[in-house]
Amino acid sequence: MLEVDALTVAAGGFRLHEVALTVPDGECHAVLGPSGSGKSTLLHALLGLLPPERGRIVLGGADVTRLPIERRGFGYVPQGLGLFPHLSVHDNLTYGARARGVPAAELRRLVDRLVERTGIGHLLDRRPPTLSGGERQRVGLVRALASQPRLLLLDEPFTALNESLRRELWWLLRELQRERRLAVLLVTHDLAEAYFLAERVTVLLDGRVVQQGEKAEVFGRPVAPAVARFLGVETLHPGRVLRVHEGLATVAVGSVELTALASPGLPADVLVSIRGEEVVLQAHGGGASSARNALPARVLAVRPGSPLSCVELDAGFPLFALVTRPACEDLDLRPGQRVVACVKAPAVHLVGGAGPSNGH
Amino acid sequence: MSLRHFTIAAAAAVLLLYGGLILSLAWFFDGAALHAAVRSERTLSAVRLSLLAATLAATLALLLAVPAAYALSRYRFRGRELVDTVLELPIVVSPAALGAMLLIFFNNPLGEWIERHAVSFVFAFAGIVLAQFVTVLGVAVRLLKTAFDEVPVELETVARTLGASPRHAWFTITLPLARRGLVAAFVLAWAKALGEFGATIMVAGTMAMRTETLPVAIYLRLASADLEGTVALIVVLVTIGLLALYATRRLLGRTVRA
Numbered sequence: 001m002l003e004v005d006a007l008t009v010a011a012g013g014f015r016l017h018e019v020a021l022t023v024p025d026g027e028c029h030a031v032l033g034p035s036g037s038g039k040s041t042l043l044h045a046l047l048g049l050l051p052p053e054r055g056r057i058v059l060g061g062a063d064v065t066r067l068p069i070e071r072r073g074f075g076y077v078p079q080g081l082g083l084f085p086h087l088s089v090h091d092n093l094t095y096g097a098r099a100r101g102v103p104a105a106e107l108r109r110l111v112d113r114l115v116e117r118t119g120i121g122h123l124l125d126r127r128p129p130t131l132s133g134g135e136r137q138r139v140g141l142v143r144a145l146a147s148q149p150r151l152l153l154l155d156e157p158f159t160a161l162n163e164s165l166r167r168e169l170w171w172l173l174r175e176l177q178r179e180r181r182l183a184v185l186l187v188t189h190d191l192a193e194a195y196f197l198a199e200r201v202t203v204l205l206d207g208r209v210v211q212q213g214e215k216a217e218v219f220g221r222p223v224a225p226a227v228a229r230f231l232g233v234e235t236l237h238p239g240r241v242l243r244v245h246e247g248l249a250t251v252a253v254g255s256v257e258l259t260a261l262a263s264p265g266l267p268a269d270v271l272v273s274i275r276g277e278e279v280v281l282q283a284h285g286g287g288a289s290s291a292r293n294a295l296p297a298r299v300l301a302v303r304p305g306s307p308l309s310c311v312e313l314d315a316g317f318p319l320f321a322l323v324t325r326p327a328c329e330d331l332d333l334r335p336g337q338r339v340v341a342c343v344k345a346p347a348v349h350l351v352g353g354a355g356p357s358n359g360h
Numbered sequence: 361m362s363l364r365h366f367t368i369a370a371a372a373a374v375l376l377l378y379g380g381l382i383l384s385l386a387w388f389f390d391g392a393a394l395h396a397a398v399r400s401e402r403t404l405s406a407v408r409l410s411l412l413a414a415t416l417a418a419t420l421a422l423l424l425a426v427p428a429a430y431a432l433s434r435y436r437f438r439g440r441e442l443v444d445t446v447l448e449l450p451i452v453v454s455p456a457a458l459g460a461m462l463l464i465f466f467n468n469p470l471g472e473w474i475e476r477h478a479v480s481f482v483f484a485f486a487g488i489v490l491a492q493f494v495t496v497l498g499v500a501v502r503l504l505k506t507a508f509d510e511v512p513v514e515l516e517t518v519a520r521t522l523g524a525s526p527r528h529a530w531f532t533i534t535l536p537l538a539r540r541g542l543v544a545a546f547v548l549a550w551a552k553a554l555g556e557f558g559a560t561i562m563v564a565g566t567m568a569m570r571t572e573t574l575p576v577a578i579y580l581r582l583a584s585a586d587l588e589g590t591v592a593l594i595v596v597l598v599t600i601g602l603l604a605l606y607a608t609r610r611l612l613g614r615t616v617r618a
Contacts, residue, residue, distance in 0.1 A: 047517065069520040082518035086536050095532075096522030147522045 001025055002151045002183055007055035009045040016041045016207045018055070023151065023200075026181035028174075030188060030198035030215070034230055038207040039187045043155055046185070048072055060150045070099075075149030077157045081140035083128035089139050090124040096147035107146070114142045118172065134165045141173065151183040158193060170196050191232060195219060203227050221349050225271045228351055234276035234310070234320035241268050241350070248292075248345060254317025259292040260348035271351040276310060276322030278347035283331055284338040291342035295319070299337040302328060315341050382598060389595070390588040397592035402568055403577065407596065410574040413485065414553035417492035421500045421549050426542070429504035430534075434513065447498040455495050459562025462491060466563075483565045488573060491559035496549040503548060507541020508534065540612055547608040551601055574600075 002023040009016040016038045023029040033039050044050040046057060048069045057065045057072075064072045076082075084092050093115070097107040115121050118138045128136060137157060144152055154173075158166045174197060177184050188194050194201055194215070201218045203211040211223045222228035228236055239253040241262075249262035253272050260272070280291065297315035308322040311333055319341055323333075331339065361369075397403045431437070432444060450458060465471040466482050474481075481487040511534050519529035535542070557575035564571035566580060574597045581589040 047521065049517065068526075069517065070523050070525055072521075074521055076518055076521035078514050078518065080512070080514055082512070082514045084515060084519070084533055095519065095524070099519070099525075099528050099532075100523035143522070149521075153521075 001060065002185065003056075003058040004046070005056045005058070007042070007045060007057065008053045009041055009050050009055075010053055011041045011044070011050055014038065014041060014207060016045065019202075019204075019209055021202050021209070021212065023183045023185055025183050026178065027200065028177055028184040028186055028198045030186045030194035030201045031204060032188060032191065032194050032201055032230070033204035034189060036206075037204040039189075039204055040155075041207070042204070043153060043187050046153060047074060047076060073150040075144035075147055075152040077140045077144050077152070077154050079156045079159055081128075081136055081157065083136060083140060083143070085128050087127070088124065089120065089126050089128065089131070092128065092139060093124075093143050093146050095143070100147075110148070111142075111146050114145055117176070118142050133161050134169065137161065137165075137169050138172070141169075141176070145176065145180070145182075149182075151185060152177075154184060154186045154188075156188050156190070159190070166193070167196075173197060191219075203230065205230065220275070222273060222351060225351055228271070228273045228349075233273045233349075234322065235272070235274040235279075235318065237272050237317045239270050239272040239350070241266055241270060249350065251348070251350065254315075256295060256316035258295075258343070258348050259345045260350050261346050263350070266350060272317075273349045273351055274319065274343055274347060276320045277308070278343060279319065279321035280342040281311065281321055281323060281327070281331060281333070282340040282342060284340060290344070292345040293341075293343040293348065295341045295343070297339055297341045299333055299335055299339060301335055302333050304328075313339070313341055385591050385594060388587045388591045390592070393588035394592040394595060397589060398596065402572070403593065403596065405569045406572050406574045406577040406593075407600070409485070409488070409572065410554055410597075411600070413488040413492055413573060414550050414556075416489045417496060417553040418500075418546055418550035420489070420493050421497045421553075422504075422542070422546055425497060425500035425504050425545065425549075429501045430508050430530075432501070432505045433508035447501050450495050450498040455491075455556060455558030456562060457558075458494055459491055459559030462487075462494060462559065462563050482563060483567065483571060485564070485571065487564035488560050488571060491563040492553035492556045495556050495559050496552045499552060500545050500549045503545040504538070504541060507538040507545065510541070511537045543608065543612055547604060551604060554601060554604075555597070 002021075004019055004021050007016065007019040014036075019038075019042055021029060021031075031039055031042060041050065045052050048064075048067065052065065055065070056063055059073055084095065087095065093111050094107060096102075097104075097111075115124070118141065120135065120138050120142060123131060123135055123139065128139065131139065140157065158169055161169065170193065173184075176182070184197070186194065186197055198215055200213065201211075201215045202209055203218060205226050211218050211227050218227075219231055222231050222233060225236065237253055239251040239258070242250045242252055242257065244250075244262045244266065247262055249260050249266060251258050251260055251270065251272060258272065284296070295315040297313040297319060299311060300314055301312040303310040303312070304325070307324060309325055309328050311321045311323055311328070313319045313321060321341060323331075331337075333339070428443070432440065453461075463482065466475055479486050481490050515533050515537070516526075516529045519533045520526065524532065555575055556573075557579065560571075560573055561576055561579070566572055566576050572580070574593060578590055578593045578597065581593060
């Protein structure tokens with residue numbers, strides 16, 4: 001288990017403030033944030049490349065804050081993978097064991113298992129520059145695992161791959177992680193990657209942890225407008241809470257009123273956030289729905305995408321819906337079309353500290 | 361003229377310049393003089409002296425340049441900029457001035473103490489090595505720094521997360537990946553030392569069979585208006601230099617394929 005406690009690091013003019021997070025064995029924890037948010041600084045501090053001003057890094061119960069890199073017990077797969085180009089794949093995989101003087105027989109069993117599991121047996125005599133992107137990723141992962149780390153640090157390792165290969169490797173990583181009950185800390189700005197791989201998520205902005213928790217909670221209920229914007233919530237609009245009754249809040253947004261779940265201590269001025277995939281579109285004059293919010297709306301624009309297209313609506317305030325292409329065709333969605341946009345009350349998330357409208 | 365034609369013409373001009381200089385030797389080339397020069401004990405002594413001094417100077421320069429270049433490439437430390445600037449000293453200051461500075465140093469109390477109690481440099485073989493060492497050190501550090509810059513730090517970090525100590529990571533990852541730069545730095549330092557004249561003559565003088573290197577021998581032949589002898593020695597020097605460069609290209613080619 002990794003425990004990071006109040007870690008404060010200065011790097012040039014940048015400062016990482018009081019970062020705390022925990023990664024239990026067998027769990028993947030994603031650190032999310034845009035460029036310049038402090039992800040790399042955190043990673044470098046964990047690796048021991050940057051000395052912290054304050055705070056502690058505890059791995060498997062041992063304080064590793066001041067230990068040199070090679071004695072920390074982290075496995076590391078950087079964005080560029082860091083494969084040694086002058087060594088064969090086999091020598092890359094056994095490098096760590098040789099450096100640490102692990103007996104050859106013990107090492108061979110572990111490497112053989114990992115090689116067979118990841119299907120890279122035919123690559124052992126090749127050199128990294130001759131491998132494809134996917135093959136290189138597999139070798140990078142196996143090499144890190146072969147050193148039997150107590151925690152695997154992944155720094156956006158799948159960024160350079162195409163979508164299908166990336167998903168294939170996500171599955172492989174998830175299976176390996178669960179089989180080996182490995183703690184993984186994934187640093188990424190790829191929301192889909194974090195959502196697929198991680199159980200818990202930490203969002204870093206400007207060197208501070210702004211939100212942390214179960215991924216569904218963080219993605220579904222961002223605590224601040226900046227988090228919502230980073231997490232790609234399609235609709236963000238300021239609103240005013242008119243009343244709260246039996247746990248439901250009525251919020252004035254643009255020229256309409258929405259019903260949302262009320263949380264304790266809800267301020268009067270809020271930012272209404274609605275994820276595009278939570279908006280259901282019906283043909284105008286369609287049947288009844290259980291959704292508390294059924295808003296007559298006019299289609300302003302349809303931006304085709306794969307697999308989801310983004311539909312921009314005027315529902316009394318700017319509202320964005322993500323729908324599949326077949327759904328777009330069935331409803332014959334085009335600018336000027338009138339539809340009903342349905343949003344369930346739990347999908348209308350109210351964020352305190354409303355800023356200006358984000359729009360698209 | 362297109363960019364392609366212009367740049368190829370410039371490359372041809374470089375070849376024409378140096379090729380023309382070598383070919384112009386033919387005007388005063390005398391086979392008998394070359395034969396006599398090659399068989400002369402004095403010339404052979406100058407060749408031996410030049411090869412030995414250049415090899416020692418280049419080796420010593422690399423022994424200091426490798427760690428210094430690595431520090432400049434990887435670490436931020438106080439005085440780093442100063443060290444980086446001082447590397448250009450042998451380029452901006454003429455070799456003769458560098459030699460004069462060495463001579464002045466050995467006339468200072470510390471230099472005199474070294475001369476008396478440690479190693480005698482002035483008008484001695486050690487002086488040739490020292491003069492060449494001082495002249496080539498900056499270039500060697502500069503070349504090696506570039507070589508280390510080209511090895512991603514990330515590889516060393518990964519090696520260490522795999523359990524390698526800094527020293528193990530350096531010897532197994534950094535050094536092998538910088539080997540082309542290392543070979544190139546040694547050869548260029550060696551070639552520059554072989555042709556070094558200004559600093560050598562200042563510190564070691566021109567004593568035949570003792571401190572007379574090939575460039576010094578060429579100067580002395582020319583000073584005595586022996587053009588055929590001068591050309592013969594130049595041919596010897598150019599042949600040694602070109603053979604060394606050819607061997608290096610073969611070696612580097614093999615290094616790449618290895």
